[in-house]
Amino acid sequence: MQTELSRKLGIEHAVFGFTPFPAVAAAISRAGGLGVLGAVRYTAPDELRRDLDWLDAHAGGHPYGLDVVMPAKKVEGVTEADVEAMIPPAHRRFVEDTLARHGVPGLAEGEASGWRITGWMEQVARTQLDVAFDHPIRLLANALGSPPADVVRRAHDRGVLVAALAGSARHARKHREAGIDIVVAQGYEAGGHTGEIATMVLTPEVVAAVDPLPVLAAGGIGSGPQVAAALSLGAQGVWLGSIWLTTTEADLHSPALTRKLLAAGSGDTVRSRALTGKPARQLRTEWTDAWDDPAGPGTLPMPLQGLLVAEAVSRIQKYEVEPLLGTPVGQIVGRMTGERSVQAVFDDLTRGFEEAVDRINRIAGRSGQ
Numbered sequence: 211m212q213t214e215l216s217r218k219l220g221i222e223h224a225v226f227g228f229t230p231f232p233a234v235a236a237a238i239s240r241a242g243g244l245g246v247l248g249a250v251r252y253t254a255p256d257e258l259r260r261d262l263d264w265l266d267a268h269a270g271g272h273p274y275g276l277d278v279v280m281p282a283k284k285v286e287g288v289t290e291a292d293v294e295a296m297i298p299p300a301h302r303r304f305v306e307d308t309l310a311r312h313g314v315p316g317l318a319e320g321e322a323s324g325w326r327i328t329g330w331m332e333q334v335a336r337t338q339l340d341v342a343f344d345h346p347i348r349l350l351a352n353a354l355g356s357p358p359a360d361v362v363r364r365a366h367d368r369g370v371l372v373a374a375l376a377g378s379a380r381h382a383r384k385h386r387e388a389g390i391d392i393v394v395a396q397g398y399e400a401g402g403h404t405g406e407i408a409t410m411v412l413t414p415e416v417v418a419a420v421d422p423l424p425v426l427a428a429g430g431i432g433s434g435p436q437v438a439a440a441l442s443l444g445a446q447g448v449w450l451g452s453i454w455l456t457t458t459e460a461d462l463h464s465p466a467l468t469r470k471l472l473a474a475g476s477g478d479t480v481r482s483r484a485l486t487g488k489p490a491r492q493l494r495t496e497w498t499d500a501w502d503d504p505a506g507p508g509t510l511p512m513p514l515q516g517l518l519v520a521e522a523v524s525r526i527q528k529y530e531v532e533p534l535l536g537t538p539v540g541q542i543v544g545r546m547t548g549e550r551s552v553q554a555v556f557d558d559l560t561r562g563f564e565e566a567v568d569r570i571n572r573i574a575g576r577s578g579q
């Protein structure tokens with residue numbers, strides 16, 4: 211599974227793996243793909259430094275990348291406390307009532323909620339970049355919009371390639387104008403924030419829109435034939451996020467959540483604003499149902515919703531309250547039916563890719579070649 215882009219990066223397979231877990235990122239790079247560590251959960255630069263040091267020691271000398279969340283719109287001088295003050299009391303009551311209905315206990319005194327919005331703020335993303343550029347990252351990806359011009363320059367000065375996620379051809383063209391090197395065309399099926407266009411339709415549109423920039427196809431890919439399909443649509447590689455969540459190297463801290471993921475079918479996700487205020491695909495739960503119920507108060511815009519629900523999400527995870535327990539995940543969750551190692555996922559991808567190529571060759575009358 212080699213393309214011009216994989217050869218440029220010096221990786222064996224054109225498989226890029228987004229993951230919040232350093233152990234998974236290292237395993238992806240060791241297996242011949244490019245592991246990309248998500249930085250949004252790091253609010254303290256020292257934690258990110260510690261984990262990137264660990265990656266340097268465990269990626270076996272193979273390249274890896276970092277994914278930051280730099281919102282396109284810059285918000286100056288606003289603190290988390292300012293944002294807190296903008297949350298209506300009725301929404302806070304709704305959170306507490308929903309948790310109370312399910313008997314969710316509170317956190318212990320002084321116990322911090324594990325999820326903050328600060329990773330979504332540009333100033334935090336910038337401190338993450340200072341740490342990242344002290345490490346031999348090979349790729350810098352940005353989740354929400356094009357990265358600022360000075361960040362692209364800084365990356366290029368260090369020989370780091372810059373990627374950005376796009377849910378439409380219009381977004382992809384904006385990224386090209388911002389001088390980035392790789393567009394990740396992320397379809398509707400994907401876990402996390404998504405647009406409304408399916409990968410099958412989006413990939414060739416983005417390939418045509420940004421030609422000759424390389425495009426990675428993302429969303430709904432979890433098998434070799436799907437990799438072959440993406441490459442035949444003109445992508446120079448694939449970008450996978452969900453499939454790693456149930457690998458043995460992933461650390462979800464919740465056996466109940468792993469069980470739910472393994473049991474879920476492709477119809478068990480929903481694109482909901484419940485988590486961050488922007489549409490993000492995730493497991494459908496009684497928590498997402500409550501927020502999507504027209505009888506409820508509805509969600510708040512980003513970043514208010516994320517701040518409003520941060521503590522609640524931590525409580526649901528800590529006490530593993532199954533009806534409410536969820537995570538961002540894509541429709542490919544239906545294929546995630548057993549825990550396996552990252553290497554086993556790669557073995558399955560390469561085997562399935564070869565079978566798909568053989569099948570197409572036979573259909574094209576080239577059998578035996």
Ligand SMILES: Cc1cc2nc3c(=O)[nH]c(=O)nc-3n(C[C@H](O)[C@H](O)[C@H](O)COP(=O)(O)O)c2cc1C
Binds near residue numbers: 354401450537539540
């Ligand atoms: C648990 C989870 C968290 C994610 N968080 C981010 C993120 O912080 N930044 C980002 O660029 N993409 C994020 N994504 C999206 C992935 O980068 C990727 O585009 C997507 O998972 C691909 O589709 P798939 O889920 O069908 O593999 C996340 C995806 C998942 C499943």
